Amino acid sequence: MNHQRIAFVIEDLYGGGAQKSLLYTADQLRQRGHAVKVFTLREKIEHRLPEGLDIEDLAVVTRFTKATSTVLTEKWQARQINKALKAWQPDVVISCSCDKITRHLDFDNLYFWIKSDVSAKFSDPEQREKAFAKVRRFYNGRKVIAVSHGVKENLEKVVGLKAENIIPIYNPYEREPFVAMAEEALELPQGVTAGHYFLSVAAIEPRKRQDRLLRAYRHALDNHGLTTPLLIMGKGKPDNEQRLSALIDELKLQEHVHVLGYHHNPYPYIQSALAMVLTSEAEGLPRVLIEALLLHTPVISVDCPSGPKEILSQELQEFLLEPDDEAGLASALARMEANPVTIEPRHYQQFLRENVLPHFEALV
Structure with a gap:
């Protein structure tokens, strides 16, 4: 070469x-x-x-x-x-x-x-x-x-x-550095345990559609008996963060949703999550989904343009939802809680x- x-x-x-x-x-x-x-x-x-x-x-x-x-x-x-x-x-x-x-x-x-x-x-x-x-x-x-x-x-x-x-x-990508970073200390909110939370890692901004995620999560609590807490990791402009906080209050999710802010090293949280969730309006190739797979963490995503359908291949397509299908997203959260998917190397070889x-x- x-x-x-x-x-x-x-x-x-x-x-x-x-x-x-x-x-x-x-x-x-x-x-x-x-x-x-x-x-x-x-x-x-x-x-x-x-x-x-x-x-x-x-x-x-x-x-x-x-x-x-x-x-x-x-x-x-x-x-x-x-x-x-x-x-x-x-x-x-x-x-x-x-x-x-x-x-x-x-x-x-x-x-x-x-x-x-x-x-x-x-x-x-x-x-x-x-x-x-x-x-x-x-x-x-x-x-x-x-x-x-x-x-x-x-x-x-x-x-x-x-x-x-x-x-x-x-x-x-290479998997080893992510695995190494994921071994650093994990500090979870009180009452949240490793392996038993959903995680969203995204900037706090309208295009990332945390509103869609929160409504679907509320629907899953009310209609599917979901018990797994939701962690949101990211930062945004003060007004966007205030809107997110107000929506959590409006949906009465204060006991279920934890906003963690920005972390230089999100990988311990990704590795310990039950599943990563992405609900964006648009992406290019959402690296957070690939990084989750590299850490053998299952993913749930809306099929926004572009990228998620190129990442969720094979049987993972079951957890690829239409962007506005909040009921379907709620169902996917419940299905993942009941029967988490096992991620294997074949799911991320192309990256x-x-x-x-x-x-x-x-x-x-």
């Missing part, structure tokens, strides 16, 4: 799944012998950084550039990034979550890594078309990596993107790094 020079560009390493999957992908490529460098546009770090991974902050996103955000500002920022890239001389550049700036880069082998499904993010027709137009403006004629086959299909058929090329590549990383290596 030819060793390559692979550069990743991302705004920061704060919070979400896109940043986490980029760090894992970059580090796993490094471990396979490639020269890998991650360029950030501002020094804002929340994730654990892999030891030995080369990360350089270019400091081109500042309070001033955010206040004066124009195309001229973006082009100035892109020029600074271009200088750093040309000095390092990568064979391929992968941009993630900062494409408003990197679309101005002058680099032949530049890919834009799209990790979410814009086709499902907006219900208002005007907002939807505005978002689609932005995607076409950024990526028409460019090279794109789609995080799932569903994202690729929707970019082409729904958004109308005419890219030079759209390549679907899953996020790569393991040895099956995914060759696709990244083929980009050069």
Whole structure:
């Protein structure tokens, strides 16, 4: 195998799944012998950084550039990034979550890594078309990596993107690091025991549809005799967190639902859960479901665009529900409580790094 020079560009390493999957992908490529460098546009770090991974902050996103955000500002920022890239001389550049700036880069082998499904993010027709137009403006004629086959299909058929090329590549995983992190101490709320709770790990925001989860959970308590508590892990803007708290009160779920906030290491909680539950309006390829399977924790999910139906394969499809079927979701919670599914390696083989990383290596 030819060793390559692979550069990743991302705004920061704060919070979400896109940043986490980029760090894992970059580090796993490094471990396979490639020269890998991650360029950030501002020094804002929340994730654990892999030891030995080369990360350089270019400091081109500042309070001033955010206040004066124009195309001229973006082009100035892109020029600074271009200088750093040309000095390092990568064979391929992968941009993630900062494409408003990197679309101005002058680099032949530049890919834009799209990790979410814009086709499902907006219900208002005007907002939807505005978002689609932005995607076409950024990526028409460019090279794109789609995080799932569903994202690729929707970019082409729904958004109308005419890219030079759209390549679907899953996020790569190796099971051992998750197992190791899952062995750290677990601090559960009073009255909750390991192996006997449902878990939702998601940002507290409308698109993650915690309201759908709470209503289905209330339905399961009332109509199926559910007894397993629900833990919600995540953070959000204060008003979103307040709305979640108010809905828990409104549904009289204070004794059954526990909001844990954000955890740097959610894996002890994931491994000890009876099942992971996802109820989002839209995703790209929800890594939290894959991570649950890697830890042999069953999953229940709505079939939102895109990704869940590519993850819940084989007999796991029994726990894939239509997004608005709250009664079906309630039934799935009860069925999982009564007869938890056993997860085996065959359920997550397609996401393991040895099956995914060759696709990244083929980009050069």
